[in-house]
Structures are given as C-alpha cells and as structure tokens.
Amino acid sequence: EVQLVESGGGLVQPGRSLRLSCVVSGFSFDDYAMHWVRQAPGKGLEWVSGISWNSVSLDYADSVRGRFTISRDNAKNSLYLQMNNLRAEDTASYYCVKEVDTSGNYFFDYWGQGTLVTVAS
C-alpha cells in the first residue's frame, strides 16, 4: 500500500521559518519525482515545488521561489520543504504528491493527507 505521510505543519509568525517532511512507503521512492501542492482554506489547488528523483532538477512556483527550498533523502524515503520568510498568503494545507511521467503526460497519482501551515501573528 502506498502511503505518504506529511508532518511539520503548525502556527508560525510572519517572517519565520518552518520545515515540512513527508515520509513515503509502498513504492520505490528513488524512482520518482516528488512535489508539494498546497491548498489555502476554501480555495483551489496550487502547485508549489517539485524535485527530480536524483535531486538534480528543482522547480518552484513564482510565488515561493527564493523563499522555499525542496529537498529529498532517498535513503530515508523522505521529502522536505524548507519554508523561509513565511507570509500570511502561505497559509494552506500542504500535500506531498508522487509524480507520474509517461511520454509527456505529467500527473500525480498519490497524495498525502496534508499538513496545515498557518501563518499569523
């Protein structure tokens, strides 16, 4: 059974930092690119960041570039998101997701349960 379990969310003041983690099981973690997708309360889905299987390729949404850093540890089957200089608009549930890339078709086949990040003073 595939499982993606996020942790690290919580209440944080504007300008502070937070590090999210995602531990996966049930598939060969080091074979797949992984991503973070977020959803603000009552809003839609927004792609945040992605990392290739070997950490060579790192991508970010414009809204977080320069503030967030994605990383992974294949030995620990873990994905991370370091979030610095947090803003109120970063308040959201953050989902760890597994990518599928098939001949130019990119999508997410497994999602974690999400971890809520609240940025407020």
Place this chain on the structure above:
Amino acid sequence: SYDLTQPPSVSVSPGQTASITCSGDKLGDRYVSWYQQRPGQSPVLIIYKDDRRPSGIPERFSGFNSGNTATLAISGTQAMDEADYYCQAWDTSAFYVFGTGTKVTVL
C-alpha cells in the same frame, strides 16, 4: 502563465450525467488529468491522459479533450460523487497547472 478555467459549480440529479468543462488555450494539445476531492479529504486522481481511468475508478467517470476544452463526465451520478473536481495540465514554463475547481452538487 497558463490558465485553466472551470465553472464554479455544477448541479445534477441522481442518476443523471454531470459534465464539467476545463478551458485553456489549445488545451487539446496537452494531456489533461482530473482529480476528485471530497470534503475534508485529499484529492484523488480519477482521469489521466485525457481519458484513462486509474485502477479502481468507476467506469461512470470519463474524459475527453479537444480544441480548447477538456470535459469530465460523470454518468449515473451518485450521492458519493458530490465533491470538488479539478482539471490539471502541464506547461513548460508554469509546470503543473490546476483548474479553478468545480463543486458538484447532487440534488
């Protein structure tokens, strides 16, 4: 940037067909996926590569993509299909793009 637009809401009677559109410039030239998100739950992939269903997804879910519009159809809609639905495509500069989302209400 690349934008995908969906109707905010769609209402359907039980047993009828619900159609949800997703519009984007030359969307038919890209592959589209669809996700279902029930209240309080994480999104679930229900359609990929325009019209393919993952294992375990009921046949009543179908997809089509052509021109500037992709469509998700739910035939024989059931109460359990009441959820938010998001389309998604991939863009070379914006990477993963999600639609604005559609709330399906089963009346």
